[in-house]
C-alpha cells in the first residue's frame with residue numbers, strides 16, 4: 513500500500529496555505545513534516561485524511577481516492593488530531609467505540625487493548641474527555657486512532673503535551689508499525705523527537721514541502 517498526495521493546493525482565509533504539495537509514504541516509512549507555526553502542517557494532515565477537500569490535487573491510498581472514499585478505504589487510515597476539545601462528553605471507551613462503529617471495524621481485540629495499558633489510558637478509560645488533562649486527551653486520541661489497526665497512522669504533533677515516558681511510548685509505537693510494514697505520517701516541531709524517529713523529514717514552508 514502507498515499514500516500519495518499530488519499537487520495539493522488549499523486556500524484558507526484568503527491565503528494560499530498549501531501551494532502544490534507532493535508527498536509519498538510507502539510501507540514501513542515514517543514521513544515527518546516540520547515547519548513554523550501557521551505553516552500549514554495541520555491543514556496538510558486534514559487534507560490527507562480526507563477531512564478537508566483540497567482546491568486542487570488528489571490524495572490516494574494505493575491508487576484509491578481518499579476523498580469521498582467508502583468506509584472500507586477509510587478504515588485503512590487513523591488520525592490523531594492535535595485539537596483535543598472535540599466530543600467532551602464522551603468517555604474514552606465511548607470515543608473508541610464510536611470510531612469503531614464509524615469505520616465498521618472488527619471488535620476491539622487484544623492487540624488493540626494492549627495499547628490501553630501501553631498508553632497509560634487504563635486509569636482514565638471510563639472517564640469523559642472533558643475531565644482529562646491535555647496529555648491524557650492526547651493519549652486518548654492516539655488510542656482512538658489505532659482502532660481498526662490502520663495501515664496509515666496520521667498524528668498531528670504527537671509529543672505535544674506528552675511527558676517523557678509518553679514520548680517514548682510514541683517512539684515504540686512508530687517502531688512497531690515500521691516493523692509491521694505500516695506507514696506513519698506525523699508533524700512535529702520537536703527536533704530531538706524528529707531525529708529520534710529517523711524518518712524521512714521534510715519542511716513545509718511557503719506552502720511547499722522541501723527535503724530537510
Ligand SMILES: Nc1ncnc2c1ncn2[C@@H]1O[C@H](COP(=O)(O)OP(=O)(O)OP(=O)(O)O)[C@@H](O)[C@H]1O
Pocket residue numbers: 524525527529547548549550551552553554555556
Ligand atoms: N479552518 C480554517 N479556516 C481558516 N483558516 C484556517 C483554518 N485552519 C487553518 N487556517 C489557517 O491556515 C494556516 C495554517 O494553519 P495550520 O494549523 O495548518 O498550521 P500549522 O503549521 O499546523 O501550525 P502550528 O504549528 O501552529 O500547529 C494558518 O494561517 C491558519 O490561520
